[in-house]
Amino acid sequence: MTNPAAGTPAESTPTTTRIALLGAGNVGAEVARILLEERDELTERIGAVPELVGIAVRDLDSPRTVELPRELFTTDADALIDSADVVIELTGGLEPARTRILRALNAGKPVISGNKALLARHGAELHAAAEAAGTSISYEAAVAGAIPIVRPMLDSLSGDRVNRVLGIMNGTTNYILDQMDTTGASFDDALAEAQRLGFAEADPTADVEGHDAASKVAILGGIAFHSSYTIDDVYCRGITGVTAEDVEAAREAGYVIKLLGVAERVADDGDPGQPSGVNLRVVPTMLPRKHPLAGVHGAFNAVFVEAENAGELMFYGPGAGGAPTASAVMGDLVAALRRSVAGGPGVGPSFHADLPATSVDGVRTSFSLTLLCPDRTGVLSAISTVFAEHGVSISTMQQRDLPADDQYPGQRLAELRIVTHQARNADLVNTVEAIRGLDVVLDLRGLIRVENPS
Amino acid sequence: MTNPAAGTPAESTPTTTRIALLGAGNVGAEVARILLEERDELTERIGAVPELVGIAVRDLDSPRTVELPRELFTTDADALIDSADVVIELTGGLEPARTRILRALNAGKPVISGNKALLARHGAELHAAAEAAGTSISYEAAVAGAIPIVRPMLDSLSGDRVNRVLGIMNGTTNYILDQMDTTGASFDDALAEAQRLGFAEADPTADVEGHDAASKVAILGGIAFHSSYTIDDVYCRGITGVTAEDVEAAREAGYVIKLLGVAERVADDGDPGQPSGVNLRVVPTMLPRKHPLAGVHGAFNAVFVEAENAGELMFYGPGAGGAPTASAVMGDLVAALRRSVAGGPGVGPSFHADLPATSVDGVRTSFSLTLLCPDRTGVLSAISTVFAEHGVSISTMQQRDLPADDQYPGQRLAELRIVTHQARNADLVNTVEAIRGLDVVLDLRGLIRVENPS
Numbered sequence: 001m002t003n004p005a006a007g008t009p010a011e012s013t014p015t016t017t018r019i020a021l022l023g024a025g026n027v028g029a030e031v032a033r034i035l036l037e038e039r040d041e042l043t044e045r046i047g048a049v050p051e052l053v054g055i056a057v058r059d060l061d062s063p064r065t066v067e068l069p070r071e072l073f074t075t076d077a078d079a080l081i082d083s084a085d086v087v088i089e090l091t092g093g094l095e096p097a098r099t100r101i102l103r104a105l106n107a108g109k110p111v112i113s114g115n116k117a118l119l120a121r122h123g124a125e126l127h128a129a130a131e132a133a134g135t136s137i138s139y140e141a142a143v144a145g146a147i148p149i150v151r152p153m154l155d156s157l158s159g160d161r162v163n164r165v166l167g168i169m170n171g172t173t174n175y176i177l178d179q180m181d182t183t184g185a186s187f188d189d190a191l192a193e194a195q196r197l198g199f200a201e202a203d204p205t206a207d208v209e210g211h212d213a214a215s216k217v218a219i220l221g222g223i224a225f226h227s228s229y230t231i232d233d234v235y236c237r238g239i240t241g242v243t244a245e246d247v248e249a250a251r252e253a254g255y256v257i258k259l260l261g262v263a264e265r266v267a268d269d270g271d272p273g274q275p276s277g278v279n280l281r282v283v284p285t286m287l288p289r290k291h292p293l294a295g296v297h298g299a300f301n302a303v304f305v306e307a308e309n310a311g312e313l314m315f316y317g318p319g320a321g322g323a324p325t326a327s328a329v330m331g332d333l334v335a336a337l338r339r340s341v342a343g344g345p346g347v348g349p350s351f352h353a354d355l356p357a358t359s360v361d362g363v364r365t366s367f368s369l370t371l372l373c374p375d376r377t378g379v380l381s382a383i384s385t386v387f388a389e390h391g392v393s394i395s396t397m398q399q400r401d402l403p404a405d406d407q408y409p410g411q412r413l414a415e416l417r418i419v420t421h422q423a424r425n426a427d428l429v430n431t432v433e434a435i436r437g438l439d440v441v442l443d444l445r446g447l448i449r450v451e452n453p454s
Numbered sequence: 455m456t457n458p459a460a461g462t463p464a465e466s467t468p469t470t471t472r473i474a475l476l477g478a479g480n481v482g483a484e485v486a487r488i489l490l491e492e493r494d495e496l497t498e499r500i501g502a503v504p505e506l507v508g509i510a511v512r513d514l515d516s517p518r519t520v521e522l523p524r525e526l527f528t529t530d531a532d533a534l535i536d537s538a539d540v541v542i543e544l545t546g547g548l549e550p551a552r553t554r555i556l557r558a559l560n561a562g563k564p565v566i567s568g569n570k571a572l573l574a575r576h577g578a579e580l581h582a583a584a585e586a587a588g589t590s591i592s593y594e595a596a597v598a599g600a601i602p603i604v605r606p607m608l609d610s611l612s613g614d615r616v617n618r619v620l621g622i623m624n625g626t627t628n629y630i631l632d633q634m635d636t637t638g639a640s641f642d643d644a645l646a647e648a649q650r651l652g653f654a655e656a657d658p659t660a661d662v663e664g665h666d667a668a669s670k671v672a673i674l675g676g677i678a679f680h681s682s683y684t685i686d687d688v689y690c691r692g693i694t695g696v697t698a699e700d701v702e703a704a705r706e707a708g709y710v711i712k713l714l715g716v717a718e719r720v721a722d723d724g725d726p727g728q729p730s731g732v733n734l735r736v737v738p739t740m741l742p743r744k745h746p747l748a749g750v751h752g753a754f755n756a757v758f759v760e761a762e763n764a765g766e767l768m769f770y771g772p773g774a775g776g777a778p779t780a781s782a783v784m785g786d787l788v789a790a791l792r793r794s795v796a797g798g799p800g801v802g803p804s805f806h807a808d809l810p811a812t813s814v815d816g817v818r819t820s821f822s823l824t825l826l827c828p829d830r831t832g833v834l835s836a837i838s839t840v841f842a843e844h845g846v847s848i849s850t851m852q853q854r855d856l857p858a859d860d861q862y863p864g865q866r867l868a869e870l871r872i873v874t875h876q877a878r879n880a881d882l883v884n885t886v887e888a889i890r891g892l893d894v895v896l897d898l899r900g901l902i903r904v905e906n907p908s
Binding site for chain 1: 602
């Protein structure tokens with residue numbers, strides 16, 4: 001390859017590729033910096049000069065995290081797109097991002113995007129537009145920040161059969177749960193600490209309610225199972241209800257609570273209302289301490305993949321941040337440009353399998369729950385009977401006596417911690433409802449799913 | 455895409471791609487099984503029918519781990535290659551593998567290989583042949599078995615600057631060291647156990663002496679640093695000298711001993727004999743227990759990557775085994791065929807940077823060592839002086855009194871455990887030699903490198 005900077009003689013000057021950048025936030029500004037600082041090295045890798053021709057922003061005067069040449073900025077995104085060979089979209093939100101990406105794709109220009117909300121809503125439309133125009137849309141940055149997971153799933157696992165994807169895909173919630181686990185903090189205190197350190201936003205809803213992770217599950221689940229999903233296909237529960245007591249009880253039992261994004265193949269279990277397909281969910285989950293995902297601390301992300309032949313794989317790294325996410329954008333960009341220099345179009349994901357998203361009802365899982373009961377004969381028997389009637393068997397039950405409580409005068413109290421064997425989610429939910437209705441159950445707390453019970 | 459199995463009407467029948475498989479060992483047999491069993495699904499993913507046209511073996515009557523149709527086998531590898539569109543080489547060894555791969559590449563046929571010894575010796579020649587013929591050679595299976603690391607390094611990190619790669623790239627040695635760590639076993643006992651369980655071969659030399667890992671470091675280091683290396687560029691030390699006492703001492707200090715393959719950028723430190731470049735090495739290394747690689751147990755592999763923008767990434771999974779390694783082969787195959795169906799050639803790695811492999815002398819690292827000394831005044835001072843004279847500073851020093859030893863009659867004995875700060879490897883080696891020569895040092899044991907001292 002030619003290196004103009006080194007003045008290599010006798011080889012032809014490489015062509016120039018014109019790059020349009022939409023958005024100059026945290027990630028966009030880092031992408032611009034890398035394109036400007038690493039131009040010579042990138043030219044070597046791509047075989048063409050990557051020229052950043054402009055950065056479209058809403059407000060020319062907004063402060064930026066990186067100092068960038070003023071003359072690159074424009075408010076006319078459409079003109080910038082029309083003047084470029086490849087478009088990087090890092091604005092976020094549904095519109096005008098969707099319309100602009102379609103404008104580029106329809107003109108046959110490769111697009112790199114980090115827009116998880118858009119991809120989890122209109123991914124199918126964007127892929128169809130790319131395929132129709134013989135170009136590509138890439139979005140490594142949309143899932144788990146810097147961690148290479150979209151590309152390995154598309155290419156490296158393209159000859160295998162994925163059975164399950166388990167991911168810690170949101171750094172804010174992992175930071176909060178890790179703080180609760182290591183310091184015994186309450187959810188509110190851990191959230192406040194995360195906000196103070198910049199790991200959580202002033203309005204943390206999208207993170208703590210699981211919506212951010214749900215977008216990523218929809219995108220990654222689609223790629224893993226060669227099907228197309230939206231965020232509406234994802235059953236989503238956040239971590240606002242996880243208490244310090246839940247975390248403590250999990251620790252005592254050898255577990256840690258993580259907010260897991262899960263996409264898993266669900267087999268036909270003979271229930272006509274429950275087709276085989278893929279269940280997509282985001283739920284606080286107890287994981288055994290020895291599971292590789294249990295060791296993912298702080299704001300780090302990781303994705304654990306169970307495949308038929310490869311077995312168990314894990315991909316670990318920073319799930320957010322300007323420079324790490326920019327690295328993912330740059331990987332997509334260089335890969336797309338190298339392919340385009342080599343003369344071939346990109347190869348998009350295949351969605352031929354079209355597996356339906358299934359209800360969480362049919363998923364086989366385990367529950368952990370804690371019951372407050374009077375300490376007298378007949379209680380255990382009443383509770384066990386309800387489990388048996390619903391076809392749910394108990395894996396472990398621990399009982400401990402509690403001190404007297406003014407709220408329940410004159411009663412000796414006991415706490416029962418129960419972990420069930422795997423059963424259909426719907427059966428577990430019905431069991432829990434029936435248990436809750438028993439006279440001998442004063443309170444039911446700490447209800448949480450368990451993966452891979454040991 | 456068309457699915458002939460589903461009888462989709464109105465679309466054209468997909469073309470057929472003729473696949474030649476060389477070798478039917480553990481991995482080859484699994485690849486053949488997957489190609490035959492998953493033909494319909496693979497057709498959907500590729501957009502063409504992957505037809506296994508033959509399997510070249512040395513002996514038609516050798517027993518196989520998977521039952522395969524007899525009529526597929528042939529001993530005429532050349533004729534099989536000539537009849538195919540794509541070639542999978544899983545025979546191992548340098549020849550005839552090299553000549554056969556060149557035959558396929560020179561004819562413009564994509565090659566998938568899992569042959570680490572060949573790639574670590576003749577990789578540059580094979581890449582050049584692929585580029586000259588406008589085709590590709592892929593070898594995800596050659597490094598860390600099922601773990602997607604070659605493809606992510608080539609594509610996902612193509613826009614970043616890798617600073618260091620640390621890998622547990624040999625399952626046999628990781629199993630042995632993990633056994634020594636968790637059970638206190640000696641090297642010999644752990645090796646025997648590994649052999650009994652099939653994790654180590656009858657002749658374990660290539661594994662325990664680090665040669666297998668060294669091949670992988672040469673291959674992965676070349677990709678990470680856009681340069682071309684051979685196994686001769688890798689400084690290699692095995693684990694046969696690691697004792698139960700070393701493992702125990704490391705544990706007491708909060709470390710675990712792993713056989714690490716390392717490829718790291720070495721800056722110009724002003725020493726004219728030591729150019730900036732990349733140091734490649736395989737060495738038993740103490741890692742802090744909290745490092746993500748410290749939690750990689752049994753025969754699992756993992757590769758830890760430190761990149762300028764992405765930060766710290768880890769890729770974890772099974773490093774060997776028939777089906778897992780076959781998954782990596784199949785990923786390369788499907789990716790190559792999808793690109794070829796889409797009309798573009800593969801894009802090979804770039805080796806433009808051409809960074810020299812540097813001697814281990816200039817690498818900055820830390821040493822841990824244990825000294826047996828008489829317990830009297832002046833000893834500490836004599837030892838400290840030697841360190842100071844060589845410009846090596848001491849990070850921690852722990853002394854404990856030892857019981858009397860008949861080997862050293864009439865002396866009170868003490869054991870000193872020293873961990874140094876980071877210093878040039880050459881200075882550390884000279885320091886250790888000088889220490890060894892001191893009168894007051896009766897024995898020097900447990901000399902081992904330390905990464906990321908806490």
